[in-house]
Amino acid sequence: MTVRSLTSLALAAALGLSSLVGAASSAHADPVDYVQIQLIDLHCGDESEGDHDEAYLNIAGVGKPVKLWPASAKYQTMGTGYVRSLAESNSNAQLILGKQESRTLSLWDYDSTSGDDLMGSVTITGNEFGAETQYRVLQGSGGVYTIAYRVIDI
DSSP states (O other): OOOOHHHHHHHHHHHHHHHHHHHHOOOOOOOOOEEEEEEEEEEEEOOSSSSOEEEEEEEESSOOOOEESSSSSSSSOOOOOOOOOOGGGTTTTGGGGTTEEEEEEEEEEOOSSSEEEEEEEEEEEGTTTTTTOOOEEEEEEEEEEEEEEEEEEO
């Protein structure tokens, strides 16, 4: 087993990713390279309602979608021109994926009196690794946001 395979196996075990452990320990399988999505920030170009949105970000791709950001609150207030760091989310194990896999990030506006509003989604694939910071526009329910991220080889 190569040093890279052992490193991948140790990383997968530490993160509790049994699918990575199985792939890394398989003697006859082709090596699978893994990447990590590093979230940078979220910029509000135009809020979807009145004076601000109550924004939160979900991730889907492995099982049921889970809330990714903000980590310690139900939502983060966003208004036109606001920029919020997404760095607190980078320890989430779902941001690690194979180069042939993808994850979908969905931005929502929390509503206490009705269903939450989808303000846009973006699908990020593992084969985007190696590029500089990338920017994707999320639009929906009248809001316009830009998310910045990188995909790095691990």
